[in-house]
Amino acid sequence: VQLKRNVQRLWWRRFVTEREDMVGMDAAIVTHPTIWKAAGHVDNFVDPLMECSACHTRVRPDKAIEEATGTAPDSALTLEQLGLAAQRANVTCPKCGLRAFSAPRHFNLLCRTSFGQQGEEAFLRPETAQGIFVNFAAIVGTVRRALPFGVAQIGKAFRNEISPRNFLFRTREFDQMEIEFFCEPSEASTHFARWVSDYHAWLMAMGLRPDSLRLVEYERSRLAHYAAATTDIEFHFPFGWGELMGIANRTDHDLRQHSAACGRELKFQDPRNPQRAPFFPHVIEPSIGLDRLVFALLCDAYHEETYRAANGESAQRLVLRLHPELAPVRFAVLPLVKNNEDLVSKARKLAHDLRLAASPFEHVVEFDASGSIGKRYRRFDEIGTPFCVTVDHESLRDDAVTVYERDTQQQVRLGVDELLRVARRGGGDFSSASTRAP
Numbered sequence: 234v235q236l237k238r239n240v241q242r243l244w245w246r247r248f249v250t251e252r253e254d255m256v257g258m259d260a261a262i263v264t265h266p267t268i269w270k271a272a273g274h275v276d277n278f279v280d281p282l283m284e285c286s287a288c289h290t291r292v293r294p295d296k297a298i299e300e301a302t303g304t305a306p307d308s309a310l311t312l313e314q315l316g317l318a319a320q321r322a323n324v325t326c327p328k329c330g331l332r333a334f335s336a337p338r339h340f341n342l343l344c345r346t347s348f349g350q351q352g353e354e355a356f357l358r359p360e361t362a363q364g365i366f367v368n369f370a371a372i373v374g375t376v377r378r379a380l381p382f383g384v385a386q387i388g389k390a391f392r393n394e395i396s397p398r399n400f401l402f403r404t405r406e407f408d409q410m411e412i413e414f415f416c417e418p419s420e421a422s423t424h425f426a427r428w429v430s431d432y433h434a435w436l437m438a439m440g441l442r443p444d445s446l447r448l449v450e451y452e453r454s455r456l457a458h459y460a461a462a463t464t465d466i467e468f469h470f471p472f473g474w475g476e477l478m479g480i481a482n483r484t485d486h487d488l489r490q491h492s493a494a495c496g497r498e499l500k501f502q503d504p505r506n507p508q509r510a511p512f513f514p515h516v517i518e519p520s521i522g523l524d525r526l527v528f529a530l531l532c533d534a535y536h537e538e539t540y541r542a543a544n545g546e547s548a549q550r551l552v553l554r555l556h557p558e559l560a561p562v563r564f565a566v567l568p569l570v571k572n573n574e575d576l577v578s579k580a581r582k583l584a585h586d587l588r589l590a591a592s593p594f595e596h597v598v599e600f601d602a603s604g605s606i607g608k609r610y611r612r613f614d615e616i617g618t619p620f621c622v623t624v625d626h627e628s629l630r631d632d633a634v635t636v637y638e639r640d641t642q643q644q645v646r647l648g649v650d651e652l653l654r655v656a657r658r659g660g661g662d663f664s665s666a667s668t669r670a671p
């Protein structure tokens with residue numbers, strides 16, 4: 234949870250508060266069916282599905298074919314063609330092993346619920362984006378922005394996935410971090426290219442390896458009917474390449490659709506040019522799954538390595554090389570021994586002061602007195618804690634502590650004042666490691 238919060242915080246800082254052209258919003262999760270009818274989800278947000286006639290297990294034919302043959306079928310196949318392709322690929326029921334399936338049908342991914350006194354039909358949002366479009370007039374009327382400007386939102390989305398799988402990769406509820414960036418129609422492709430490269434750079438600054446990432450530009454034939462361009466940024470997960478995020482040029486499709494459905498023109502009036510007639514801006518949508526990003530960050534941070542221990546022998550350690558701003562526990566404070574009351578109370582006080590030093594930032598400080606110092610270092614290496622602070626007998630006299638740095642395994646002696654001063658700056662540059670926020 235703390236790792237996830239840290240990712241959210243850095244994202245919000247990088248894409249909202251550090252920029253002059255972004256605002257944040259928080260739309261409703263439970264939404265009226267008209268929104269999803271207008272957005273096309275009621276009719277088009279579907280997965281193909283076929284049912285085992287023996288045990289009634291439901292299977293996605295496209296995924297089953299990919300698993301059986303190693304290649305995904307063409308996404309343009311009709312339901313009938315998919316059924317035939319599944320037969321040719323000898324797809325069997327994962328539960329009973331038989332090969333007797335019903336013809337594939339479309340299965341809608343919207344999660345249905347009911348709301349209000351009459352129990353009217355409602356949907357849990359399958360994406361946060363549409364909440365931005367339907368609130369467009371309220372946003373424009375409130376924040377007085379000239380184009381281009383963007384609206385950012387972090388929140389839960391729900392999809393009735395038939396086969397959730399691969400740990401955090403495909404789940405039925407997840408968090409999205411989405412931006413709708415509104416711009417002049419003539420400038421849309423320039424902004425699109427900039428968002429692709431900005432996000433690519435940010436993902437690497439967060440700690441993903443360049444060779445774990447690839448950009449996949451959609452061919453014209455694969456584009457959704459409303460999109461002028463789409464690029465996915467894929468990550469090399471342990472199960473193979475998978476979509477980490479998508480950046481789409483959605484033109485003015487969404488605002489036009491919602492305008493038609495609600496009977497109000499969701500147009501933009503240029504405040505710098507009142508003579509100009511109101512018009513539909515175009516929109517670039519960078520959309521990333523927070524849970525997928527957390528998963529990817531864990532994968533690339535995970536290292537098993539050999540190092541030379543203090544006694545000169547080689548030893549093994551497991552270390553999570555997370556950026557210090559991302560680490561769930563930023564500081565561990567360790568009294569050298571646990572049965573010395575002076576050491577323990579000094580260490581507890583230091584842990585408390587370090588916690589307060591975080592404000593207005595946010596970081597977690599743990600106090601740990603059990604086991605040898607070496608064992609404690611290994612425990613904190615494993616959860617990616619960048620700095621371990623040891624309080625020893627000398628500390629009681631000179632008010633200095635030993636700071637162990639996770640990545641270099643260097644230890645430096647530092648005055649408590651100096652340590653608190655660096656912690657207050659929101660980082661911790663105790664050795665050579667760069668700790669600038671991504």
Ligand SMILES: [Zn+2]
Nearest residue numbers: 285288326329
């Ligand atoms: Zn079966």
